[in-house]
Amino acid sequence: MAYDPGAIDATLAAALGNEPTLIAELRVAFVDSAERAIASIEAATDAAGWALGAARLKGLAASFGAVRLMALASEAAETPHDAEMVRKLRRAVGRL
Structure with a gap:
């Protein structure tokens, strides 16, 4: 599964305009x-x-x-207690 690290920034920029400091703070919060x-x-x-x-x-x-993370989280809901899924989720967030 490919990840688009720019998706979050694009979404925040669309909502906030040209506010790089605020975008960075919200990205960290996410x-x-x-x-x-x-x-x-x-x-x-x-x-x-x-x-x-x-x-x-x-x-x-x-x-x-974060559409791809959303899809992975949806998949995770169907695979309880799957350690590999937790690793996938962590990698996905790490790539954002």
């Missing part, structure tokens, strides 16, 4: 939130908790225009 969502997925003790964490990540990705 990545921090995505990492916390992945941590909650990884810490889930049951399939429902896993699916909830994946849904949160999917919603976060959707709100920032």
